[in-house]
Amino acid sequence: DAGITQSPRHKVTETGTPVTLRCHQTENHRYMYWYRQDPGHGLRLIHYSYGVKDTDKGEVSDGYSVSRSKTEDFLLTLESATSSQTSVYFCAIKRGQTEAFFGQGTRLTVV
Amino acid sequence: AQKITQTQPGMFVQEKEAVTLDCTYDTSDQSYGLFWYKQPSSGEMIFLIYQGSYDEQNATEGRYSLNFQKARKSANLVISASQLGDSAMYFCAMRDYNNDMRFGAGTRLTVKP
Numbered sequence: 001d002a003g004i005t006q007s008p009r010h011k012v013t014e015t016g017t018p019v020t021l022r023c024h025q026t027e028n029h030r031y032m033y034w035y036r037q038d039p040g041h042g043l044r045l046i047h048y049s050y051g052v053k054d055t056d057k058g059e060v061s062d063g064y065s066v067s068r069s070k071t072e073d074f075l076l077t078l079e080s081a082t083s084s085q086t087s088v089y090f091c092a093i094k095r096g097q098t099e100a101f102f103g104q105g106t107r108l109t110v111v
Numbered sequence: 112a113q114k115i116t117q118t119q120p121g122m123f124v125q126e127k128e129a130v131t132l133d134c135t136y137d138t139s140d141q142s143y144g145l146f147w148y149k150q151p152s153s154g155e156m157i158f159l160i161y162q163g164s165y166d167e168q169n170a171t172e173g174r175y176s177l178n179f180q181k182a183r184k185s186a187n188l189v190i191s192a193s194q195l196g197d198s199a200m201y202f203c204a205m206r207d208y209n210n211d212m213r214f215g216a217g218t219r220l221t222v223k224p
Contacts, residue, residue, distance in 0.1 A: 031210050042117075042202055042216040043156075050210060059213065090156065092212075097163070100146065100204075100212055102156035 003027045006091050006103040013110055019078040021106050023091030025071075031094035032074040034058075034066060036087040037105075043090060049074055081110045113138040113205050117215035124193045125223050131178070132188040132218045134203030140164075142208045145186040147177065150200040150217075159201075162186060193222045 005024045013019050023032060030051055035043040035058075045058030047066040055066050063085060067075045078085055091103040114137040124130035136145070147159040162170045162177045170177045178187040186205075190197055198221050206212040 033212060035214070040216060043204075043214040045211065045213055048211065056209075056211070058211070088154070092156075094206075094210060094212075098144070098161040099158050100206070101158065102148075105154055105156075 003095075004091060004093055004101060004103045006089075006106050008106060009104065010107045011109070013081050013108070015082060015110055016080050019081050019108065019110075021076045021089055021091075021108070023074045023076070023103060025074075025093050027093065027095065028071055029093040029095060030071075032068065033092040033094075033100070034064075034074065034076045035090045035092065036060065036085075037090060038087050046076065046089075078108075081108075083110050086110045113140070113143070113207050113211070113213055115203055115205055115213055115215035117203055117218050119218045120216075121219045121221070123221050123223060124190075126195060127192055129189060129191045130193055130220065132190070132201050132203075132220065134186045134188065134215060136184050136186060136203075136205045138184075138205065138207060140208045144206045145177065145179065146204040146206070146212075147175070147186075147188045148202045148204065148214075149197075150202065152199070156202075160188070190220075195222050195224060198222045 033048040034046040044060045049055045049068045089106045095101045143164045145162045149157045160172045176189045203215040
């Protein structure tokens with residue numbers, strides 16, 4: 001299902017560098033989410049958006065910022081990457097009332 | 112903010128038997144939605160089943176059913192007739208009135224032949 005695409009799929013970056021992950025949807029949904037997944041923690045909400053330029057913090061937002069200038073794109077930025085931000089990042093969209101549909105994930109390694 | 116608890120880090124079940132994966136949640140909202148997702152070793156998140164807080168009947172989707180006990184704030188997933196392909200991580204999630212959606216830590220299910 002190509003309704004949601006994350007890019008890049010894999011990235012290795014150095015500590016202290018900025019990194020931006022992109023989530024692109026083709027379905028015009030209002031709500032979009034960014035999660036990180038780490039062993040033992042499940043998925044933890046970083047930020048979510050409820051419309052263009054409308055965003056809110058999740059449970060692990062420190063060190064992350066987001067932007068949504070168009071309905072279809074939700075960007076996650078690590079201003080200065082740290083090793084603790086090594087993780088798998090998932091984007092999701094709220095699809096109707098009964099489903100949240102996920103992207104394929106981005107594996108980020110900070111060395 | 113809401114909290115989702117999955118107390119079983121790992122579960123084993125014999126092929127063809129039923130298994131229950133536990134999930135409890137904590138919220139002060141009256142309107143919310145509960146979800147279960149499956150994550151196989153390939154890593155994708157697969158939606159399984161949804162239960163709304165006002166739904167009076169337990170949700171069912173094929174071999175999956177959600178045992179919703181609102182007063183106890185539990186939303187257990189029941190998988191009937193387990194198959195080897197059911198081996199995966201399973202995540203419970205809740206979306207609150209503001210559409211903030213949080214997940215539990217997950218349960219790793221292993222189906223034994």
